Amino acid sequence: MKRIAIFHPVDDSYGASKILAYVIDFLSEQYICDVYIPKNNKVIEGMLTNQKNINFYELPSLPVIHRGMYNIKGVFKWVFMNIKLYFLMKKLRGNYDLIYINTLALFSIVVIAKLLNIKSLVHCHEYLNGSFYGRLIKKTVQHCATVIVSVSNHVASYISDFKSNSYVIHNGIPDLSLKKTAPLNNGFxxxxxxxxxxxxxxxxxxxxxxxxxxxxxxxxxxxxxxxxxxxxxxxxxxxxxxxxxxxxxxxxxxxxxxxxxxxxxxxxxxxxxxxxxxxxxxxxxxxxxxxxxxxxxxxxxxxxxxxxxxxxxxxxxxxxxxxxxxxxxxxxxxxxxxxxxxxxxxxxxxxxxxxxxxxxxxxxxxxxxxxx
The missing domain is CATH 3.40.50.2000 (Glycogen Phosphorylase B;)
Known part of the structure; x- marks a missing residue:
């Protein structure tokens, strides 16, 4: 089976993490999925319906961009994390057929993938138009990613300019159980x-x-x-x-x-x-x-x-x-x-x-x- 390295910045139950859980579920039917996250809180793991062909790895030094890093110390730390990840992936590159980056908070990993000649898919859940770092991320992703997947046309209008290697794939979610939930009958x-x-x-x-x-x-x-x-x-x-x-x-x-x-x-x-x-x-x-x-x-x-x-x-x-x-x-x-x-x-x-x-x-x- 082909193997995919999946990178995600946080293990929580909010939108992008939920969608990732659904993606891992169906990817693991055809591929071995190695999921790299800074800290495994077992939240995404707990949302999975399939446990086969899925491995979780904690990687505290993932180069996540966030508000608190925009200072000299934060930027140097981020650069160091990217260098560290580069050498790790260089060691592992023979294992992987694709690097999957979920959310633009880890956009720099596309540069690592390109330097190591590994195909990369960036799944874009954000709209960052109008800022300096938004423009930087856009240029980097367009130049380095093998394929860009946007969750809406709105996102694609920012990140990919609808180039030939870009696709809009609207999210989908599992249906509810057949069990009916009684409405809250409180008079309001x-x-x-x-x-x-x-x-x-x-x-x-x-x-x-x-x-x-x-x-x-x-x-x-x-x-x-x-x-x-x-x-x-x-x-x-x-x-x-x-x-x-x-x-x-x-x-x-x-x-x-x-x-x-x-x-x-x-x-x-x-x-x-x-x-x-x-x-x-x-x-x-x-x-x-x-x-x-x-x-x-x-x-x-x-x-x-x-x-x-x-x-x-x-x-x-x-x-x-x-x-x-x-x-x-x-x-x-x-x-x-x-x-x-x-x-x-x-x-x-x-x-x-x-x-x-x-x-x-x-x-x-x-x-x-x-x-x-």
Whole structure:
């Protein structure tokens, strides 16, 4: 069997890691997969349905780019990590037919792959247009990668310019179990928001919209927030809770923190909120909500706009459109059960027709087969 070295910057259960778990599952049916991560928390490993042909290796010195490294000491450390990885891969290069880089946080590994004459695939989950390091990453990936896979046309417009070795492969996710989950019957229209707690993801935007919502409509709404703050910005969680209280929304917004079962809990609720201010490449949460026949309300400047037909299978809103988001929240809150269920049914059909893991697998393996 051919062998693939897979590099990923963090072992968590957020979007890019979930998608990687699905990819490893179907790659391991045809290839031996060696997964290199800085620390194995057993999270991705625990998401796998197949355990054959998969090996996990901890590599603390992976050259991950992050906010805290942009100083002289950080850059030197990053360069040293790249040199160290180069010599490791030089020793192992005879073992591998492909280097798979999941997320642009490890973009420099494409340079190592090119220097060692090993084919490389970069799976792009980020949109980094407009920054110096975004331009640097783009030029590096375009020059060095054998194949570039983008999770949406939005991402491809940044990273690959739709060159001949680039492909857009929309993510897909496994279907739910046949077991029905009882809806949360608390007398409210229940909204879920799942993701990192930080301004870029839209939690404060949501608070502003809730403050602008008429009291008679607000009284019908309950918002369930799942997720924690980024490890380097932990103070944001306490700030968010403080601002909820200051806005007088403590009876409307419930904050749970990180919950590994958050995507399953969407099944109990009526609507999923993805009001991101950053240009989300292709939010997995949108697919999870559609899979569960839930209405999705998402900002229209990222990959979500490639999925949502506003007013049919969900609602698209402008980023920072406080009045617009408030209006949509009121509209959903005042809908009849039948009206909400119709949009949810359309969302489910969108998932079934385009975004199952089987469709994702077929698209991905067909593309990979052109190069392996």
């Amino acid at each position: 229209v229940n909204f879920a928001m799942v993701g990192r707690v930080m301004p870029e993801k839209g939690q404060w935007f949501l608070l502003d919209a809730l403050k602008a919502t008429p009291k008679e409509n607000l009284a019908k709404i309950k918002v369930h927030v799942y997720g924690d703050a980024p490890p380097t910005r932990k103070e944001l969680m306490s700030k968010f809770i403080e601002d909820i209280n200051l806005a007088g929304l403590s009876d409307t917004v419930i904050v749970y923190g990180f919950d590994p079962e958050a995507s399953e809990k969407i099944q109990q609720l009526d609507c999923c909120l993805v009001p991101s201010l950053m240009q989300d490449p292709f939010p997995t949460t949108v697919l999870e909500a559609m899979r569960a026949s839930k209405i999705v309300i998402a900002t229209n400047h990222g990959g979500a706009k490639e999925v949502i037909n506003s007013g049919v299978n969900g609602f698209s809103i402008n980023p920072n459109g406080v009045e617009q988001l408030s209006s949509v929240l009121s509209k959903v809150a005042c809908m009849s059960v039948d009206e909400r269920e119709l949009i949810g049914k359309n969302a489910r059909e969108t998932y079934s027709n385009e975004f199952t893991v089987e469709q994702f697998k077929k698209r991905f393996l067909t593309t990979l087969g052109l190069y392996l």
